[in-house]
Amino acid sequence: MATQMEHARNGIITDAMRVVAEAEHQDAESIRERVARGVIAIPANVNHKNLRFGGVGEGLRVKVNANIGTSSTFPDIEPELLKLDEAVRCGADAVMDLSTGNHIDESRRAIIGHSPVMVGTVPIYEATVEAIKRHGAVVDMTVEDLLSTIEKQAKDGADFMTLHCGLTRNAIERLRKEGRVMDVVSRGGSFLTGWMLHNDKENPLYEHYDELLDICAKYDVTISLGDGLRPGCLADATDQGQISELLNLGELTLRAWDRGVQVMVEGPGHMPFDQIAANMKLEKQLCHGAPFYVLGPLVTDIAPGYDHITAAIGGTMAAVSGADFLCYVTPAEHLALPTIEDVHDGVMASRIAAHAADIVKGIPGAKEQDLAMGKARKILDWEAQMKLAIDPEYAKKKRGARNPEDEGACSMCGDYCAVEIVNQYMKK
Structure with missing residues (x-):
């Protein structure tokens, strides 16, 4: 089965492209051309049956994602489904299932089955939890463990997956030599960093990238190339670790496109306001115009309880400067698993940031x-x-x-x- 990108390259305007064109008040042929080039992604797994198609990228309205999912402290899926409903009601364009609690498979399937908007996952979370159960430690996770988890989540209907494929031993070494205040704050990045350092081996997601592409092509999963070395405080922004990983992501973007697999690239993180525009332009240059998906950026480290505002300030500048997709930050960031009220406030803050950027970018309407x-x-x-x-x-x-x-x-x-x-x- 052909992917959206492969259809676009063959001159075919799919139903998804037509829906995106209508929603964005644009011409369907223009959408097709940009999907073919990779500067627009339409995350739409063939197994996500109730999906309302949406596009991310060049010339489109800036999109907003809401993170939900269980934790080991709060493993019940029902509150997360209520958060999903609230996020969609508030206008979120996507949700990500970050579940790490009990019954991860059941949680993911419930979220995908319930969600009318695109759903993202982070397979390394489940692979890690299962590795601890099966082998006793994260560092004993096998390549087969990781690949089988990715295949399972793709088969279940995940529309996009965060995969930290650019986090290499070289990037970690650059981070260690330069030094950081907070080292690695990405949860997935920390798992892979520990695995690489303990086993003295390269990142399996980088080494087995072609196998990942085969899986993603089969189900038309969009790869969201994760930023495992994103800065976790202002002092760590735009350092050698972050930029060396970004260089890797540019290479991996081209390899995915060669296979007909859609790509988004993820970015920071905590960052001083005056560095945001340059970072956005750098990503667009190094990653060949691929859609850019950012967390915040958060422009100060001292606002726990108000980080939805911190992120919205950075999010507007990021989107004006080239970012296409804002991952919301809630008032609970750095403090706790968000409540349904936190989800509401996080989505609204990010939507305001996105709309402010849409005005400047001349988005129709x-x-x-x-x-x-x-x-x-x-x-x-x-x-x-x-x-x-x-x-x-x-x-x-x-x-x-x-x-x-x-x-x-x-x-x-x-x-x-x-x-x-x-x-x-x-x-x-």
């Missing part, structure tokens, strides 16, 4: 939304304002709590509303 809100505010049309709000229910709740029901202005200005005053005299 973005600027028009804000113009409509401006016109509604001019005439104090509260019903229209609520409909246009990115979070209508929250806006209604705020207005209803602090304003008389029949009040034309808002209680911030009351009788001294600038809009009412100017409207009164502009009509004369």
Whole structure:
């Protein structure tokens, strides 16, 4: 079965491409051409049956992902399905299942079966948990353990997979020589780093990359090339470890495209605000325009409890400068497994960041939304304002709590509303 990229290269406009074109108010042939070049990815596993197609990449609306999944402390899948529903209701374009609790297979299948949006996974998590059960330690995980987990998750319908294929021994050595404050903060990156250092062997995801491509091509899984050496604090940003891994990801992108496999590239992480634009442009250059998927970036390390805001600040700059896909950060980041309320706040913060970038990037319809809100505010049309709000229910709740029901202005200005005053005299 051909992948979306292979169809595109053969001049075929698929149903998925048509859906993306309609959603993005663009021409289907233009979408096909960019899928063929790899600068747009449409993550759509052939086994994800209830999927609502979405595209990520050049010229498209900036997308938002929400992370969900069980942990060893909270292994119940039902709360995660409620978080999935909340994320989708809030406008998330994708979710990632990061489950590490009991019954990982069941959790993943439930999430994929329940999700109308694309679902991502991180196979190294399950492979690690199973290796500990089977062999007693992460470092005893075998190549077969890892490849079989990837095949199983692909067969289950994962639309994209984070695979830390660019985390090589050379990249780790560069990190060690330069030194870091926080070393490796990626969970998948830490598992593979420990495995490589203990076994004195190369990363199996790098060495067996062609076998991974065979699996991904079979099910049309988009590879999300993970950044195992992403900076975990500002002091570690844009160092030799991060950049050497990025160079590897550029090479691996071309190898995937040669096989007809779609690619996204993942990026930082914690990063000072003035380094974000340069990092985005560097990724686009080194990775040949592949869609860029970033966590944040978080622009300060000192805001636990408010990191959804920290990430939104960085996310807008990242998206304006070339990032295509924002992974949300919730208020619980660095603190705890997020609640359903944290999921809501994280998705909304990232959607605001994404929309702010869409305006600057000239995405069809973005600027028009804000113009409509401006016109509604001019005439104090509260019903229209609520409909246009990115979070209508929250806006209604705020207005209803602090304003008389029949009040034309808002209680911030009351009788001294600038809009009412100017409207009164502009009509004369």
